[in-house]
Amino acid sequence: xxxxxxxxxxxxxxxxxxxxxxxxxxxxxxxxxxxxxxxxxxxxxxxxxxxxxxxxxxxxxxxxxxxxxxxxxxxxxxxxxxxxxxxxxxxxxxxxxxxxxxxxxxxxxxxxxxxxxxxxxxxxxxxxxxxxxxxxxxxxxxxxxxxxxxxxxxxxxxxxxxxxxxxxxxxxxxxxxxxxxxx
Numbered sequence: 001x002x003x004x005x006x007x008x009x010x011x012x013x014x015x016x017x018x019x020x021x022x023x024x025x026x027x028x029x030x031x032x033x034x035x036x037x038x039x040x041x042x043x044x045x046x047x048x049x050x051x052x053x054x055x056x057x058x059x060x061x062x063x064x065x066x067x068x069x070x071x072x073x074x075x076x077x078x079x080x081x082x083x084x085x086x087x088x089x090x091x092x093x094x095x096x097x098x099x100x101x102x103x104x105x106x107x108x109x110x111x112x113x114x115x116x117x118x119x120x121x122x123x124x125x126x127x128x129x130x131x132x133x134x135x136x137x138x139x140x141x142x143x144x145x146x147x148x149x150x151x152x153x154x155x156x157x158x159x160x161x162x163x164x165x166x167x168x169x170x171x172x173x174x175x176x177x178x179x180x181x182x183x
Contacts, residue, residue: 009161010182021056025060027057028060028061041069041103042095044071044095044105045072046072046073046114048168050166051072052165073091087114087117102129103132104135106134107138108139109136115148134149134152136152136153138154139156140156140159160181163180165178
């Protein structure tokens with residue numbers, strides 16, 4: 001089993017690139033089936049972690065012939081530790097979202113606060129979208145209460161800090177092709 005040592009913490013392989021790639025193909029197929037015959041949706045990647053998963057998902061959607069628009073939203077939880085804090089929007093989507101179908105793509109739903117904030121922001125905007133679907137590569141089994149349904153789920157995981165494939169430790173290690181978990 002692959003292992004890493006990062007900042008004096010030990011990590012082991014959780015999901016390899018092949019498992020991630022296969023999951024992306026499954027999710028893309030489900031999205032295509034769910035949106036067949038509907039208006040072209042906007043796939044909105046949550047920066048920064050959701051960028052890696054979102055780009056690969058967008059490529060797979062394109063390869064299977066599913067047209068979609070691509071956009072981003074920048075969110076940040078301010079805190080002095082890894083537990084998080086208040087959520088702030090750093091950058092809004094550039095697309096006009098009014099009466100559009102949105103698919104929000106996130107790397108991990110940890111406790112749900114960030115996505116709850118985004119859900120409230122989008123639904124309560126002056127020009128709300130027609131629909132919002134949520135897609136996350138990872139979801140903690142023991143997350144907090146969610147104000148939305150996770151429509152497209154990659155993997156459920158237990159507790160433990162994860163790095164790789166968009167997820168970081170001190171803004172480092174996002175570039176790893178696999179996902180590792182602290183043990």
